[in-house]
Amino acid sequence: MTTNDxxxxxxxxTATTADHAPEHSPRLHWAKxxxxxxxxxxxxxxxxxxxxxxxxxxxxxIRASQLNHCAFCLDMHTKDALAAGESVQRIVQLSAWEESKxxxxxxxxxxxxxxxxxxxxTDGFVPDExxxxxxxxxxxxxxxxxxxxxxxxxxxxxxGVSTRMVPGHYEAGQHQ
Numbered sequence: 001m002t003t004n005d006x007x008x009x010x011x012x013x014t015a016t017t018a019d020h021a022p023e024h025s026p027r028l029h030w031a032k033x034x035x036x037x038x039x040x041x042x043x044x045x046x047x048x049x050x051x052x053x054x055x056x057x058x059x060x061x062i063r064a065s066q067l068n069h070c071a072f073c074l075d076m077h078t079k080d081a082l083a084a085g086e087s088v089q090r091i092v093q094l095s096a097w098e099e100s101k102x103x104x105x106x107x108x109x110x111x112x113x114x115x116x117x118x119x120x121x122t123d124g125f126v127p128d129e130x131x132x133x134x135x136x137x138x139x140x141x142x143x144x145x146x147x148x149x150x151x152x153x154x155x156x157x158x159x160g161v162s163t164r165m166v167p168g169h170y171e172a173g174q175h176q
Contacts, residue, residue, distance in 0.1 A: 027164045058080050059091075070157040071165075072166065074167065118150045
């Protein structure tokens with residue numbers, strides 16, 4: 001016998017629980033067990049986001065989270081991007097940005113490309129041409145902040161993926 005309980009989806013639509021796979025449980029509530037690390041990460045997050053446009057910052061966080069397969073961070077940052085005025089179309093196209101460059105400014109493209117290079121270090125060092133392209137669009141202080149923001153989201157992704165944080169419950173602005 002299946003249940004016909006209804007749930008409200010993040011999109012605002014309703015579905016029966018029988019329509020969806022069961023929600024997984026987190027492996028570990030890491031922030032509870034390492035509160036000083038969590039507090040330090042929050043301080044680092046606050047420092048890293050200074051001086052970056054909110055929509056650009058969220059695009060970077062979404063792209064890194066896509067590459068790292070962090071569902072929790074994807075849920076969070078797509079909602080925060082939408083709340084910051086980002087379009088659904090640009091968020092959807094982000095995973096295929098190389099084929100949809102016309103949706104983004106040259107500055108955003110440089111940030112997205114740098115995000116990929118910093119996130120996927122297993123492919124080698126950050127190429128000089130990628131760094132130079134970013135340096136053409138960002139002043140040094142802003143570039144330093146961008147690299148910090150990319151580094152911080154990668155750290156958050158690793159916490160999220162390794163502890164299997166559960167997506168779908170975040171509300172825009174909840175952790176700001």
